[in-house]
Amino acid sequence: MGATVKLWDPLVRLFHWSFAGIFVANYWLNEEGDDWHQWLGYTAAALVAVRFAWGFIGPRAARWSDFFPTPSRLKAHLCTLLNKRKYHRLGHSPLGAVVMILMMLGFVGLAVTGYMMAEIDRYWGVQWVEDIHGYIANSLLALVVLHILAAIYESIQLKENLPLSMVTGNRKDRGE
Numbered sequence: 397m398g399a400t401v402k403l404w405d406p407l408v409r410l411f412h413w414s415f416a417g418i419f420v421a422n423y424w425l426n427e428e429g430d431d432w433h434q435w436l437g438y439t440a441a442a443l444v445a446v447r448f449a450w451g452f453i454g455p456r457a458a459r460w461s462d463f464f465p466t467p468s469r470l471k472a473h474l475c476t477l478l479n480k481r482k483y484h485r486l487g488h489s490p491l492g493a494v495v496m497i498l499m500m501l502g503f504v505g506l507a508v509t510g511y512m513m514a515e516i517d518r519y520w521g522v523q524w525v526e527d528i529h530g531y532i533a534n535s536l537l538a539l540v541v542l543h544i545l546a547a548i549y550e551s552i553q554l555k556e557n558l559p560l561s562m563v564t565g566n567r568k569d570r571g572e
Contacts, residue, residue: 399569400566400567400569401486401566401567401568402565402566403457403486403561403565403566403567404458404561404562404566405454405455405458405565406565407447407454408454408457408458409562409565411443411446411447411450412562413562413563414440415440415443416540418436418437418440418443419536419537421436422436422437422533423533423536423537429513434510434514437507437510437511438511440503441507444500444503444504447500448500456487457486457487457488462487462488463488463489463492463493464493465491465493465494465497466490470490470491470494473489473490473491474491477491482553482554483550483553484554486569489550491546492543495539495542495546499536499539499540502532502539505528505532506529506532506533506536509525509528509529509532513526513529547559554568556568
């Protein structure tokens with residue numbers, strides 16, 4: 397077993413837990429269209445912009461180049477999963493990266509459709525915009541559930557508490 401290393405920087409961890417809180421608040425707690433719902437949506441959009449930029453200038457584990465899900469990375473990850481082998485790497489796994497990117501795009505889609513409904517008069521009350529907003533929110537819920545289940549599965553497989561690593565920033569380095 398390797399040493400513990402600092403992997404997730406404070407900005408990545410703040411981004412992750414802020415997104416989680418915003419999603420829970422806007423999906424289950426805030427009334428659709430109320431001020432809190434809208435401001436948290438705008439906050440999520442700003443967070444995506446910061447995280448996107450951080451992917452170019454942040455530390456290694458935060459960089460797009462470190463984890464972007466290329467076809468070869470995805471193939472290697474899928475092969476290990478299909479062969480029931482452990483897949484350990486510091487940072488996001490390729491499939492985890494796909495889910496992360498889809499979640500970020502989902503938040504962007506929610507921000508755009510939410511902005512259309514709230515700020516552009518011609519879209520206020522337009523059913524297809526509301527439907528798309530709801531579809532994206534429900535798709536994001538499915539991705540969140542998949543993300544949580546994958547984190548639990550991988551934690552069991554690797555015998556390491558992955559959700560805790562997003563709190564502390566630390567991971568076990570097994571000499572990847």
